[in-house]
Amino acid sequence: MIRLAGVTKAFRDGDRPMPVLRGIDLEVRPGELVAIVGPSGSGKSTLLYVAGALDRDFAGEVEVAGTRLAGLSPRARAELRNRAVGFVFQSFNLLAGMSALENVMLPGMLRRDGAEGTAAVRARAAEALAAVGLAEKARATPAHLSGGERQRVAIARALLARPQVLLADEPTGNLDAASGDGIIRLFQRMAADGMTVLVVTHEERVSEAASRVLHLEDGRLR
Numbered sequence: 550m551i552r553l554a555g556v557t558k559a560f561r562d563g564d565r566p567m568p569v570l571r572g573i574d575l576e577v578r579p580g581e582l583v584a585i586v587g588p589s590g591s592g593k594s595t596l597l598y599v600a601g602a603l604d605r606d607f608a609g610e611v612e613v614a615g616t617r618l619a620g621l622s623p624r625a626r627a628e629l630r631n632r633a634v635g636f637v638f639q640s641f642n643l644l645a646g647m648s649a650l651e652n653v654m655l656p657g658m659l660r661r662d663g664a665e666g667t668a669a670v671r672a673r674a675a676e677a678l679a680a681v682g683l684a685e686k687a688r689a690t691p692a693h694l695s696g697g698e699r700q701r702v703a704i705a706r707a708l709l710a711r712p713q714v715l716l717a718d719e720p721t722g723n724l725d726a727a728s729g730d731g732i733i734r735l736f737q738r739m740a741a742d743g744m745t746v747l748v749v750t751h752e753e754r755v756s757e758a759a760s761r762v763l764h765l766e767d768g769r770l771r
Contacts, residue, residue, distance in 0.1 A: 550576070550577065550578050550579060550612070550613075550614065550615070550713075550714075550745055551575065551576065551577040551600050551611075551612070551613055551714060551745055551747060552575070552576045552577075552610075552611070552612040552613075553573050553574060553575040553576075553596075553599070553600060553609065553610070553611050553612075554574055554609055554610040554611075555572050555573070555574065555608070555609040555610065556570055556572070556573040556574075556575075556596075556599060556607055556608070556609035556610070556611060557570055557571055557572055557573070557607065557608045557609055558570040558592070558595055558599060558604070558606070558607040558608075568768050569592040569595050569768055570592050570595060570596060570599070570607070570768050571767070571768035571769050572609075572769070573596065573609070573768075573769070573770055574770070575596075575600075575763070575770060577745050577746075577747050578745065579713070579743050579744065579745050580740055580741070580743050580744075580745075581740060581745060581746065581760050581761065582736055582737060582739075582740040582746040582748065582758070582759045582760050582761075583746070583747050583748070583759055583760065583761045583762075583763065584748050584749075584750055584755055584756040584758075584759035584761070584762045584763070585597070585747065585748070585749045585750070585763050585764075585765055585770075586749075586750060586751065586756050586762060586763070586764055586765070587751075587764055587765035587766050588766065589751075591765045591766050591767070591768070592765055592768050593718075593749040593765055594718055594749060596749070596765065597716050597718050597747065597749050599611060600613065600716060600747060601613070601630065601634050601636060601714075601716045602618055602621075602626045602629055602630050602634065603630070605618070605623075605626065613629060613633065613634060613714060614629070614632075614633035614634070614712075614713040614714055614745075616629055616633070631656075631660050631710060632710060632712075633710075633712050633713045633714055634712050634713075634714045634715075634716060635704075635707030635708055635709075635710070635712040635714070635715045635716070636707055636715075636716050636717075636718075637700075637703055637704050637707050637715065637716070637717040637718070637720045638703070638717075638718050638719075638720070639718060639719040639720065639722040639723055640723070641691070641699045641700055641702070641703045642703065643691045643699055643702060643703065644691075645690065645691055645692065646690070647690065648687065648688050648689060648690055649678060649683060649686050649687055649688070649689050649690075649691075649694065649698075649702045649705075650671070650674050650675060650678060650687040650688065652691070652702055652706060653674040653677055653678055653702060653705045653706045653709055654670050654671060654674040654709070655706070656706060656709055656710070657670035657673065657674065657709050657710070658670055670709075673709055673711075674705070674709060675687060677705035677706070677708040677709050678702070678705045680705065680708060681701040681702075681704050681705045681708070681735060682701065682735075683698060683701050683702065683705065686698060686702075695728065696723060696724050696725065696728055697724055697725070697727070697728025697729070697731055697732065698728075700720060700721075700723075700724060700728070700732055701731070701732070701735070704720075704732070704735065712744070713744065713745060714744070714745045714746075714747070715736070715739060715744055715745070715746045715747070716747050716748075717736070717746070717747070717748045717749070718749045719749060719750060719751065720732055720736075720748065720750075720755075721733065721750070721752055721754070721755060722750075722751075722752070726754075729752070729754065729755075730754065733754065733755055733758045734758075736748065736758070737758055740760065
């Protein structure tokens with residue numbers, strides 16, 4: 550679950566504060582696919598970063614996957630993200646010299662603490678690729694994948710830790726209609742399986758598929 554209560558965020562322009570989020574109240578429950586829509590510069594991505602424990606410079610209360618962010622150290626925030634939150638961005642951020650499977654394995658290899666070996670990480674990565682329908686593309690490098698397939702690899706990477714929460718920032722923005730529709734169906738399936746899914750988008754096809762659509766404008770949700 551994601552819960553925000555009275556969240557306010559401002560950037561500074563010299564000595565002048567520039568409000569971005571103004572008293573945001575939001576709750577996204579397990580099994581929901583919620584879309585946040587709004588004009589460019591309305592604070593959609595900022596809201597996502599706050600909800601994902603990436604941004605700590607805000608006022609108000611935030612709870613992610615049962616953990617309140619207030620008072621958490623940077624290390625504790627990182628551990629929460631690694632354990633409970635998956636991120637998907639508009640840019641795929643895949644390493645060109647690695648296969649699809651190796652790209653999905655990468656975060657698990659970087660953060661493992663010795664309790665999990667390479668074979669276990671590989672098995673989880675293969676499971677994540679299968680979940681997004683790319684088991685047969687495990688050995689392919691990004692150059693040999695379509696845009697939709699690359700985005701599904703990025704989603705599989707986000708699923709590696711089996712997170713409770715998935716946050717996506719314009720995940721279909723660089724995709725053609727068919728590929729984008731496939732990603733939307735994948736998010737719907739994840740929500741149906743009990744995941745909490747929050748998507749920032751400007752695309753009508755994404756918002757039409759969501760269980761709820763919220764509009765962010767002038768820093769306020771409507």
